[in-house]
C-alpha cells in the first residue's frame with residue numbers, strides 16, 4: 001500500500017461530528033426554506049454565514065413572500081449560536097448588488113469557503129402559452145443567478161486555493177415534469193454548470209457538486225398548492241413517486257447532505273450529482 005495522501009486523517013474522522021470552525025459560507029435564498037436550514041446547521045457546526053436573499057417580493061406569480069425581517073431574525077439566531085452572520089440583500093440577477101455583497105463578505109471575513117447556490121423559483125407553464133415574463137424569470141433566477149454569484153465568488157476561492165460550490169438543482173434536473181419545462185431546463189442547466197465548473201476549478205482545489213431533492217416541505221411547496229388550486233395533501237399525493245413512504249422530505253434532510261458535501265470528508269467528490277429523492281428517480 002502506498003503512503004496516504006495529504007493531511008493524515010485520524011481514526012474516527014468519519015464518525016466524528018462535522019466541524020466548520022473558521023469556515024465562511026455564502027448561501028443564496030437564505031431567508032427561508034432550505035437555505036435558512038443550511039445556514040443554521042452550518043452555524044451550529046461552527047461556520048460564519050453570509051446570508052444573501054432578495055429581501056422583497058420576487059416579481060413572479062405565486063412565489064411566497066418571506067417576512068422583510070427574516071434575514072435579521074436568522075442573524076439573531078446565528079449570533080445566539082456564537083457565530084457571525086452578514087446580511088446581504090441582493091437579487092441573484094443583479095450583478096452589481098451581488099458584487100457588493102461578496103465585497104462586503106470579503107471585507108468582513110477575508111474569505112468565502114462554501115457557496116450554496118440555492119435561491120430559486122418554481123412555476124408551472126405550458127410550452128405553447130408560456131409568457132416572456134415567466135420564461136425570463138425562471139432562467140434568469142435559477143440558471144443565470146448561480147452564474148452571476150459564482151462569477152463573483154470563485155476568484156476569492158481561486159486565490160485561496162480551495163472552496164466548495166454546491167448547486168441546488170432538483171429531481172427536475174435529472175428528469176422531466178409536466179408543464180415544468182422551463183423549471184426543468186433551468187435545473188438541468190445547473191448540472192451542466194456543475195460539471196463544467198468542476199473541470200475548470202479543480203486545478204484550484206475547488207470542488208463543485210449539485211444536489212437533487214424531491215419535494216421539500218418549504219413555502220415553495222405550499223405555493224404549489226396555490227398555483228394549482230390544490231391542497232397540501234394532494235401535493236403529497238403527487239409525490240407518490242417517492243419510493244420511501246413519505247410525501248416529501250424536510251429541510252433537515254437536505255442540510256445533512258449539504259454539510260457532508262461541504263466537509264473535508266467529501267474531499268475527492270466533485271462534478272457529481274447527489275439525489276436526496278426518497279428513491280423517486282429510481283422508478
Ligand SMILES: NC(=O)c1ccc[n+]([C@@H]2O[C@H](COP(=O)([O-])OP(=O)(O)OC[C@H]3O[C@@H](n4cnc5c(N)ncnc54)[C@H](O)[C@@H]3O)[C@@H](O)[C@H]2O)c1
Pocket residue numbers: 028029030031032033034035052053054055058064066090091092093118119120121122141145168169170171212213214215216217218219220221
Ligand atoms: N421545495 C421543493 O420541493 C424543492 C425541491 C427540489 C429543489 N428545490 C430547489 O431548492 C431551492 C430552495 O427552495 P426552497 O424550497 O427553500 O424554496 P423557498 O421558496 O422556501 O426559498 C427560496 C428562497 O430564495 C429566495 N429567492 C428567490 N428568488 C431570488 C432572487 N432572484 N434573488 C435572491 N433570492 C431569491 C427567496 O426569497 C427565498 O428566500 C430552489 O432553488 C428550489 O428550486 C426545491
